Amino acid sequence: MLGIFQIGVAVSDKPEGPFAPDPEPIPKSFSIDPASFVDEDGQAYLYFGGIWGGQLQCYSSPSGGQFDASMDGPHEPSGAGKKALLPRVGKLSKDMHTFAEDVREIQLVDDKGELLDADDHDRRFFEAAWMHKRNGVYYFSYSTGDTHYIAYATSGSPYGPFTYRGTILEPVVGWTTHHSIVEHEGKWFLFYHDCELSKGVDHLRSAKAVEIFYDEQGGILPARP
Numbered sequence: 001m002l003g004i005f006q007i008g009v010a011v012s013d014k015p016e017g018p019f020a021p022d023p024e025p026i027p028k029s030f031s032i033d034p035a036s037f038v039d040e041d042g043q044a045y046l047y048f049g050g051i052w053g054g055q056l057q058c059y060s061s062p063s064g065g066q067f068d069a070s071m072d073g074p075h076e077p078s079g080a081g082k083k084a085l086l087p088r089v090g091k092l093s094k095d096m097h098t099f100a101e102d103v104r105e106i107q108l109v110d111d112k113g114e115l116l117d118a119d120d121h122d123r124r125f126f127e128a129a130w131m132h133k134r135n136g137v138y139y140f141s142y143s144t145g146d147t148h149y150i151a152y153a154t155s156g157s158p159y160g161p162f163t164y165r166g167t168i169l170e171p172v173v174g175w176t177t178h179h180s181i182v183e184h185e186g187k188w189f190l191f192y193h194d195c196e197l198s199k200g201v202d203h204l205r206s207a208k209a210v211e212i213f214y215d216e217q218g219g220i221l222p223a224r225p
Contacts, residue, residue, distance in 0.1 A: 004067055005055050007034045007048060009097050027098055030064045031056045031088065033178070036096065037131040037158070044096050045158050047106070047140070049087040050127030051076050056085055062105040077118035084108070084116045084124035087142065089159060106140065107161035108153055116164065121147045123164055128178040131158070134188070137218055141168060143177055150179050150192065152220055165219055168212065172225050173200050181212070188212050190223055 006025035012018060032050040039045070049056045052074040058067050076085055090103040108116050108125055116124045126145025131138065140162045141152040148171030153162035169177060174195030181190050190212045198204035213221045 003069075003072075004030070005032050006030055007032075007046070022097060028064055028103065029090075029099070030059060030067075033127050033129055035130045035180075036092070037133075039133065039158060043158075044092040045131070046090045046092055046099075047087060047129040047131050048090075049085075049125070049129060051085050052126075052145070054127050056088075062086075062088065063103040079119070082118040084118045084120065086115075087125045087129050087140075104159060106159070108140075109161050109163055111163060113161075113163075121145075122149060123151060127176070130180055132181045132183075134183075134214070135218060138162070139181070139220070141179065141181060143179070145176055148172065148174075148176060150177055150190075154218070167222055168220050169223050169225065172196070174203055174205060188214070192225075194225065 007029035008021055008025045010019035010021040031048055032054040034046055034048040037045050037047065051057050055072060057075045058071045059065055077083065086105040086107060088103050089106050090099040091101050093100045110116060118124060121144060124144065125142050128143035130141045138155045138158050139152055141150060144151055149167045150169035151167050153164045155162040168190060169192060172194035177192050179190060179192040181188060189209050191207065191209045193205040193207050195203055195205055197206045210223050212223050215221060
């Protein structure tokens with residue numbers, strides 16, 4: 001539907017393409033910023049979502065449902081006791097073209113097990129979902145959007161709940177940061193973008209990478225841009 005975001009799939013037999021897109025989006029997909037993750041048992045999941053321009057606030061149910069056009073734009077809960085909007089995860093079918101079950105909310109909680117507040121803009125989810133796994137721990141990382149942090153939370157399950165652990169990357173030049181985290185030859189790297197080369201003019205973005213490190217408890221040490 002015009003003006004409503006959904007998530008598509010394109011396939012190639014080579015990583016550099018060309019890719020052939022499916023004629024239609026993933027059924028019952030919505031919002032933005034998909035990140036696929038394949039677990040050690042071969043099961044694939046899709047993590048996604050974005051508020052404000054990402055339209056997550058336009059849906060009243062975790063699995064999507066009716067789209068409310070009146071909520072399109074910078075809308076989110078606010079005020080005492082209001083809880084933050086939550087990202088989504090969907091288990092994928094074996095061919096990774098459809099969801100194998102209903103999409104679920106990902107609970108992001110503090111160290112007391114309480115959902116993060118909507119007014120907690122330094123920690124709450126905004127967009128740019130990413131998942132990686134290390135030593136049996138699932139790391140869900142994301143952008144806080146208007147406060148420009150890359151934050152992360154951990155869980156023992158790909159569905160969560162995920163406990164907020166801290167910030168991976170401080171704000172960079174540019175309005176927001178998207179990222180990925182991958183392992184290569186035994187080292188872990190954070191890929192992200194900023195607008196340093198363009199000095200923030202028109203938010204022209206450049207891709208960057210930095211090695212990241214973990215402490216003895218599995219916490220990610222903050223990276224320096």
